[in-house]
Amino acid sequence: MRIIAVLILSSLVLSGAVRAQPIGEADMLRHIEILASDAFEGRDPGTAGENKTVNYIATQWTAANLQPAGDSDSWYAPVALVERVPESYRIKFVGDDSGKTVRLRRSEIILRGREPSFQQNAIPVVFAGYAALDDGQDGSSVAGKLVLLPRTEPKGHNDLPDYRDRRLQLIENGAIGVISIVNNQNRWKRFRRFYERGSTMLADPESHGAFEGLISFDQFTRLAEVSGLDAQKLLADRATSAVIELGLSADAKAKTRLHSYTSHNVVGKIAGRNPESGAILFMGHWDHLGFCRAKDPKNPDKDRICNGAVDNASGISLLIEAAKRLSGEDHDRDIYFLATTAEEKGLLGARAFLHRPPVALEQIAAVFNVDTVALSDDKRKIAIVGLGETELDKDLEIVAAQEGREIDRSGKADAYLKRQDGYVFLERNIPAFMITSAFADNMRLKAFLNGAYHDVSDEVNDTLVLTGAAADANFHVALGRYFASTATYRGKATSGAPDN
Ligand SMILES: [Zn+2]
Structure with a gap:
């Protein structure tokens, strides 16, 4: 013992x-x-x-x-x-009443698909503000639609739901795609460059629509004009209720390179x-x-x-x-x-x-x-x-x-x-x-x-x-x-x- x-x-x-x-x-x-x-x-x-x-x-x-x-x-x-790298894409917006068409070039918008190949025409387009969706009221208003969503909250409003949460909520409610508006035009080039290079994400398909992308504030202004709306006002209104019909439809096409590991x-x-x-x-x-x-050939x-x-x-x-x-x-x-x-x-x-x-x-x-x-x-x-x-x-x-x-x-x-x-x-x-x-x-x-x-x-x-x-x-x-x-x-x- x-x-x-x-x-x-x-x-x-x-x-x-x-x-x-x-x-x-x-x-x-x-x-x-x-x-x-x-x-x-x-x-x-x-x-x-x-x-x-x-x-x-x-x-x-x-x-x-x-x-x-x-x-x-x-x-x-x-x-x-999964890493997704945009390869080629094309999108055109048409005003439902006016028939007016806006085509966006590679420098003005960027798109990527969830799958290597995406194509769909006549997708209804809506704008979603900073507020959280009211699932009961707004859920159906985004299903099957393309949503334009501000990327960043207005300054001094950290109380608003996070962009990531707002985006996810739209997908969960059936949005087919989300294109984020880069509110700050100065940031546009940098955001686009990052996006072009490709992004790695968790390979859970539930958190992504069929396609997504970024649009510059200037180009969003063009789209809002076709709808007879003021882009500045839409983005400034922090209380903007969840979803606004834009009276636009989109024809979109995207080829995306996927690398899963x-x-x-x-x-x-x-x-x-x-x-x-x-x-x-x-x-x-x-x-x-x-x-x-990158490798420097000289050195x-x-x-x-x-x-x-x-x-x-x-x-x-x-x-x-x-x-x-x-x-x-x-x-x-x-x-x-x-x-x-x-x-x-x-x-x-x-x-x-x-x-x-x-x-x-x-x-x-x-x-x-x-x-x-x-x-x-x-x-x-x-x-x-x-x-x-x-x-x-x-x-x-x-x-x-x-x-x-x-x-x-x-x-x-x-x-x-x-x-x-x-x-x-x-x-x-x-x-x-x-x-x-x-x-x-x-x-x-x-x-x-x-x-x-x-x-x-x-x-x-x-x-x-x-x-x-x-x-x-x-x-x-x-x-x-x-x-x-x-x-x-x-x-x-x-x-x-x-x-x-
Ligand atoms: Zn680090």
Whole structure:
């Protein structure tokens, strides 16, 4: 008995000693050096670089004693993606009464089909404003129609439904196509260039009409004139009720090049002793931009790889090290670790996770997304993207105070709310945060965004600052301990009487 007790005690001490070791800069650097090495080719989804990346993460999490929580007991959850590149297209609008015809050229409109080939004539055209559709009233008014939809909300109206939601609602109500109006004429060229290059999306046909596209504000004005309407007025009226008939029909044709492929999220977990009490989730995107520059024939050896050391090898490194510290400890809640794909293509891996989560979404008590942590040398200050969005601020304040961290109250980090994987959880009312010293260090963040960000120079070199990143990693371990414990975090405040 005594011997066993001693053995247990000494092994506890031993493993305790390993775990108690705080995460240091060298721990962080080790994984960043590998993930951001040229051998990983910039971690582009669907490439050899992906295979190396997801294998590396799975190997590290295996070593950390996590359990695989992807599909069929593996580490991987497949994410079906499709890239759509417009090839050729033609569209003509005809006024129902006047018979007046407007033909649009390639520089004035851009179209792509859901399938390689699309053609349909005499499609009724309507305009939809910024308001959400009233399903009962407006549903039938878009079915089988082409909808022209403003791409951006008027300034100062963040209360309006998001463009993405408005677009999806139209598709769900049977719109055959949605053409987005680029309200700001200055943005038109840039938007069109992006569209021409092709876009990658989740391969779920339900979220796309038979065709979609972009139209410039100037050309939308021409169409509105044919309908006897004022384009300026239509776009300025934020209260514009959902759907307005334009008295136009369209003949449309589009050839589109499709490239379908499968990428993967990597998912692991630490089983809690009381999983009914819910789960918490740590996440970060593993993907980056791959070969992000064209070959220069004059200089074939020139660096073309966007290695993504800061964005986001640093975040993955944090997830690996935090997993090592948290596993083997006892927690009440399950702790999930998720490395997402295709964040750079529009938070696609995170969205795919929500479509097929390994745990019921209402069970997820808190989400911590980790992105771009290796910038600051400040171990004290942290920015919390998502502050003020949920009821968890008080708890974050407790952990911050306990860990000697000071929360940045400038609100500057709010600008990144919708640009990070955690946002798709917030959209589903799941508390999600991105907490980092990097976003509290405005000088360094700005310098990064204006410099190495999405550039070949985001690589391991002397400018990599890991002081804040290591401190952030330890902070995430503390967050894990706090939020996975029912003693410290009791869970969502339940509101008195059930609603009936
Ligand atoms: Zn990025």
